[in-house]
Amino acid sequence: MGVLRSTHSMQAEVEEMRSALLHGGGAAAAWWQPSAGDAGSVKRAASGQEGAAGARTVCVTGGISFVGFAVVDRLLRHGYTVRLALETQEDLDKLREMEMFGEDGRDGVWTVMANVMEPESLHRAFDGCAGVFHTSAFVDPGGMSGYTKHMATLEAQAAERVIEACVRTESVRKCVFTSSLLACVWRQSYPHDRRGPSIIDENCWSDETFCRDNKLWFALGKTAAEKAAWRAARGRDLKLVTVCPALVTGPGFRRRNSTASIAYLKGSRAMLAEGVLATANVETVAEAHLRAYEAMGDNAAGGRYICYDRVIRRAEEFAELERQLGMPSRAAPVQSADDRPARFELCNRKLGRLMSSRRSCTYEDYFPVRFD
Numbered sequence: 336m337g338v339l340r341s342t343h344s345m346q347a348e349v350e351e352m353r354s355a356l357l358h359g360g361g362a363a364a365a366w367w368q369p370s371a372g373d374a375g376s377v378k379r380a381a382s383g384q385e386g387a388a389g390a391r392t393v394c395v396t397g398g399i400s401f402v403g404f405a406v407v408d409r410l411l412r413h414g415y416t417v418r419l420a421l422e423t424q425e426d427l428d429k430l431r432e433m434e435m436f437g438e439d440g441r442d443g444v445w446t447v448m449a450n451v452m453e454p455e456s457l458h459r460a461f462d463g464c465a466g467v468f469h470t471s472a473f474v475d476p477g478g479m480s481g482y483t484k485h486m487a488t489l490e491a492q493a494a495e496r497v498i499e500a501c502v503r504t505e506s507v508r509k510c511v512f513t514s515s516l517l518a519c520v521w522r523q524s525y526p527h528d529r530r531g532p533s534i535i536d537e538n539c540w541s542d543e544t545f546c547r548d549n550k551l552w553f554a555l556g557k558t559a560a561e562k563a564a565w566r567a568a569r570g571r572d573l574k575l576v577t578v579c580p581a582l583v584t585g586p587g588f589r590r591r592n593s594t595a596s597i598a599y600l601k602g603s604r605a606m607l608a609e610g611v612l613a614t615a616n617v618e619t620v621a622e623a624h625l626r627a628y629e630a631m632g633d634n635a636a637g638g639r640y641i642c643y644d645r646v647i648r649r650a651e652e653f654a655e656l657e658r659q660l661g662m663p664s665r666a667a668p669v670q671s672a673d674d675r676p677a678r679f680e681l682c683n684r685k686l687g688r689l690m691s692s693r694r695s696c697t698y699e700d701y702f703p704v705r706f707d
Contacts, residue, residue: 393628394418394464396451396497397471399426401592402513402583405621406468411443413625420449420460422471451493457500466509466628469497469564472595473556482598484547487556494560498567498575509574509631511624514561516581516641517554517599520611520679521546532680535611537579537639553598561639576627576636578620581643582656585617589660596660607653610677613643614656626689640686 391414397403398419410417421427430446449460451471461467473486473493494512501507521541540562546555561577568575582599583592606612623642630636647653657663 390465390632392416392418392464393466393468394420394461395468395470396420396449396460397469397513399429400470400472401585401588401595401617402580402620403468403470405585405617406470406624407444409618409621409625410468414443416443417445418460418464419444419446420451420457420471421446422448422450451497452489454496454500454503457497458504461500461504461507463506464504465506466511467497467501467507468511468513468624468628469494470513470624472513482553482556482594482601484550484552484555487552487559490556491559491563495563495567498564498571498573502568502571502573507573509628510568510576511628511631512561512564512575512577513624514564514577514579514639515554515557515599516579516611516613516615516643516681517541517551518558518561518579519641520606520609520681521549521551521554521558521602532610532677534682535641535679536682537641537685549602551602553595553601574631574637576631577639578623578627579639579641580615580620580623581613582615583617583620584614584659588617593660597662600657600660600662603653607647607650609679610646610648611679611681612647612653613681614645614647615643619644623686623690630689636689638685640689641681641683642686643681643683646681 393410393415395403395407395410395417398407398417398421407417407419419430421430427446427448447460449456451457471493473482473490498510498512501510518541519537519539520535522539523542523545541554541558543555543558546552546558561579564575564577582596584596588596603612620642623640627636627640647656
């Protein structure tokens with residue numbers, strides 16, 4: 336989703352994206368070189384122009400977002416042809432300014448305009464692709480949190496329409512859906528007298544009523560959107576996996592992901608105290624998306640995957656995170672998770688097994704997710 340920015344801000348972001356590709360991408364940089372004839376052009380393809388659909392042709396929504404960009408980069412490194420579903424003219428302008436796309440898809444990237452709220456445009460964007468990575472998300476440039484109750488409603492509607500478009504598109508067989516750890520962690524507090532911490536894993540869902548009552552709109556949006564995706568996919572001819580990353584960090588995340596990061600951190604004091612405030616490097620998140628997609632082909636992946644690298648436990652770590660995001664310092668002291676036994680413990684063993692072995696387990700049913 337587009338967010339209006341100043342020209343200076345957009346130019347700075349473009350420079351960071353270009354730098355990430357040329358200097359941080361390694362083998363991926365070879366895919367993102369301008370053609371000699373027209374260095375600044377971006378090829379806008381109509382559906383089907385790339386040729387016959389193959390197993391290595393995929394569509395990515397939100398492909399120039401912080402997470403989406405990393406997913407596209409990872410896909411290109413592994414030889415996929417990627418169709419970027421762009422929604423705004425600003426997105427297209429940003430790609431043109433990068434000056435790293437060649438003509439006629441020779442660099443493995445095509446672009447198409449698509450509105451995630453319009454099923455027909457999504458169908459056209461997905462047609463000819465074997466899989467879809469839905470990394471797009473709603474952001475709101477107004478307000479400290481960067482996210483509103485209305486955004487939460489729209490995100491759930493968009494998720495349903497994306498899945499419906501996947502089901503409708505004959506060539507699409509798999510979808511990897513970017514959710515959030517926030518769709519797992521917000522629940523009514525458990526009693527203090529439990530003998531050990533409650534495990535937060537893929538079976539856990541955030542309580543939508545709790546999120547609504549506490550105005551945790553970003554968490555509400557992610558929870559409602561993921562549930563909508565699972566409902567839309569249930570019983571249909573589509574393999575769906577959801578990746579639930581913690582707060583996504585990495586080079587340039589302050590500038591490129593600040594709106595979503597600030598929205599994510601609403602309620603962060605409580606998350607820190609309960610032991611569920613965590614971060615995930617954007618490269619780890621991108622790799623999780625790729626591994627899940629490739630393992631779905633032989634039923635070695637299914638359901639949800641919690642993704643994080645590090646759990647923040649101390650107030651000093653939290654303060655540093657706020658500093659990196661340019662957030663105002665807290666007047667009141669923040670309680671560390673180490674100050675008392677945590678009532679919750681995050682678990683990412685399921686993703687760990689997938690990342691270490693692509694054939695670690697088999698899922699006969701692609702819809703083991705329960706939330707009703």
